[in-house]
Amino acid sequence: MSVGTGEARWEAELRALREELKQLRAEQQEMALAINQLVTTFRSLATQLGIASEPYQRRGTENRRSDHSGFA
Secondary structure, eight states: OOHHHHHHHHHHHHHHHHHHHHHHHHHHHHHHHHHHHHHHHHHHHHHHTTSSSSOOOOOOHHHHHHHTTTOO
16 A cells, blocks of 8 residues: 555545534534524423523522532
8 A cells, every 4th residue: 555545545534524523513503503492492481381480590600609608
């Protein structure tokens, strides 16, 4: 096997990996959009059913630390 053949094989493998990574990133973005849609739906349902008086809002990191005073 010559150097050129091995190099071409590595380049082909690299192209295939880049394409797979591109596809995975696109799928990840689709999943993120779907999750955001689910969160919005659940927030609306919780508010309408009276489970939550107002929609959930994430607290800041300083509030989380105070909730768990025994943990760093």
